[in-house]
Amino acid sequence: MNQLTELYNYLKQLAESDSQVNKVTKKNDLAKETIFPLVNINVQNGGFTNGSTIIFNVELSCFDIRDINKEVITDDFWGQDNEVDNHNLCLAILNTIWTKLYVDFEDKDITSSENPSFELGSFTGAKLLDGAILTFTVEVPNTTLDLC
DSSP states (O other): OOOOHHHHHHHHHOOOHHHTOOOOOOOSSSSGSOOOEEEEEEEEEEOOOOOSEEEEEEEEEEEEOOBBSSOOOOTTTTBOOOOOHHHHHHHHHHHHHHHHHHHHHHTTEEESSSSOOOEEEEEEEESSSEEEEEEEEEEEOOOOOOOO
């Protein structure tokens, strides 16, 4: 059984093909990362269907580091940082990955949820990170078992 490995490799390849992405990871702790923007791949869980397919729940997240302008704030609405720019960049990256993924599904013998959802996020700590998290499911053939 190597469907999980193939899925990780495929998602990694798609993320690395975007010129705006500087790093691809599969970690849960992004606080130690130093290269941004990055895409993090997380296959969370899944299930076995009638023996012919395996379903994976996937989370792709993209984050960039916030740059705070030390000058005087002139606009209360936009503030003095690039938070919205980071959200826009990360959404564009995830949208590009998703679009390629969705178009390639038939060639790769993979089925996916048609309407993935995303959530904008900001994390504070040693680094301020802004980005988005895209969640979707994929269904791949189970080539391990032969039920006949």
